[in-house]
Amino acid sequence: APLRRFGPGGRLAAANCAASAQRLGAAITPIVLVTAFAGVQLGGGATLTHAGDAQARQVLRADLAVHADGGLPAGAVERIRQVPGVRAATEVVPGTVLLAARRLGSPELERLPVFGVTPERLTRTLDPGLRDGDLARLRPGTVAVGADRADSLGVRPGSTVTLRFGDGQEARLRVVATYTRSLALGDFLLSRDELLRHTSAPGTGPGTGRVLVATAPDADRKAVTKALARAVPGARVERDPAPVKGEPADRALAEVVSVAVVGAIGAFTVIAVLSTLALIAIGRRPELRLLRLAGADRGQLRRMLRLEAAATVLTGLLVGAAVAAVPLLAFSVAMAGTVPYLPPTQAAMIVAVVVATTAAGALPPVWTTLRGRYPREAAAR
Known part of the structure; x- marks a missing residue:
């Protein structure tokens, strides 16, 4: 519903999302997976570290x-x-x-x-x-x-x-x-x-x-x-001495290994997101040509595509965060007695990767379709 507030391009985006729910779901699913995976892997260690720092300040x-x-x-x-x-x-x-x-x-x-x-x-x-x-x-x-x-x-x-x-x-x-x-x-x-x-x-x-x-x-x-x-x-x-805090001797190595594993698996997942969105975008070229013939100009279609990409990113991030919150909440309450915590820099990195991947996969494959000229008389015929 909020998409309809952005003029003709927004109404086209809302209509496409409603009419092509299966296609939208196929685009959102890999984003949910990469968001949930990165959130759980990074949030587990960050929650323990954050809770430990808070306890260290309380102890002293x-x-x-x-x-x-x-x-x-x-x-x-x-x-x-x-x-x-x-x-x-x-x-x-x-x-x-x-x-x-x-x-x-x-x-x-x-x-x-x-x-x-x-x-x-x-x-x-x-x-x-x-x-x-x-x-x-x-x-x-x-x-x-x-x-x-x-x-x-x-x-x-x-x-x-x-x-x-x-x-x-x-x-x-x-x-x-x-x-x-x-x-x-x-x-x-x-x-x-x-x-x-x-x-x-x-x-x-x-x-x-x-x-x-x-x-x-x-x-x-x-x-x-x-x-x-x-x-x-x-x-x-x-x-004002530094807080007292015990650290396992292999904590630094464990964090390095965890980040490396998240980076490696995350890279493969990003490739899956990119290829899925690119294939979906390529399959939409006939649809975009038909919209051009029906009278939609390039500016309206560009706004439609950007709004659809934004809706895909936002929905994928929200659903992925909800999926990650279930195991993270159980883990953090059991292990630290607190709510889950993810550093803002790591959260921003996840969002940036998802946004960049979605933009790269959903938009460039259809730009060439929007460059051609479609005279109004062709639309009338």
């Missing part, structure tokens, strides 16, 4: 961070806690563990990001979103588990979990707490001493992470910053 309560390129010296966190104006200090050490699991009936080891922390006044600097248990009981031999992972493993405070560390050793750890913000902190939160005990990387040891510092409400942040720099020589004090 500290307003200062102390770190050094070569690692902090041993005992740095104790000296930081003695600085006037420091309310709490937590050392955070990133790491990875392996968890035995079964997928499709086959055993496998899943590599997961973890953090080792000092538990003293932990909730002053970090807010993991405690669900059950007590994070203050985090000691060597214990572990806190993300809520989703705890549900999948069927564990709760008092249960035990077996993890394999980077040095190849297995440890049976007692669960002391579960927390909800596992996208930011990872599925397991360990004692710093427990994690460093099994770290095989050279140059690691106590004081290798960064220390998150929460200052007292009435403290002078500038004075505390200077005092921290004096307390730990060679360290840097960061104001």
Whole structure:
């Protein structure tokens, strides 16, 4: 109906869409497929990343961070806690563990990001979103588990979990707490001493992470910053520190592979869209010649074709987005507890590819038909 508002060309486009629904459906279907495929493949990872970034901002309560390129010296966190104006200090050490699991009936080891922390006044600097248990009981031999992972493993405070560390050793750890913000902190939160005990990387040891510092409400942040720099020589004090977020070691590679797969399959789908629209356009040449003989001028037919292409693009994008929204909504609610998210640049790229492909497939094959001269007397005959 909106097409009829664009003059004779719009009325011709509306009549063609209504009279040739099968042809319109054949043109829309590949656009729906490429839109839905790209939306699901790109939106799944983007949703997890976006939700993880949001959780990372919610987790952080500290307003200062102390770190050094070569690692902090041993005992740095104790000296930081003695600085006037420091309310709490937590050392955070990133790491990875392996968890035995079964997928499709086959055993496998899943590599997961973890953090080792000092538990003293932990909730002053970090807010993991405690669900059950007590994070203050985090000691060597214990572990806190993300809520989703705890549900999948069927564990709760008092249960035990077996993890394999980077040095190849297995440890049976007692669960002391579960927390909800596992996208930011990872599925397991360990004692710093427990994690460093099994770290095989050279140059690691106590004081290798960064220390998150929460200052007292009435403290002078500038004075505390200077005092921290004096307390730990060679360290840097960061104001408004970057959010704490655990990333799998192979996340970057996985994203590259995902983009490559989307690009390769998307290219084949774009070729299918282009060929389908070109064949449909070539088959319309007799129809366009008849319209010229009936008195339609080139300007009206060009507007008709452009409006039909616009209707095809808009309908294909809307239906494709609706198709993609079904699995994306189920995935995002289950995995992140949020609605699906797609970065604006990626969404704009999908729209641009669809528009360019539709224009290239639907318009050029019929331009030659519109260049010929059709005198009015021929139309009268």
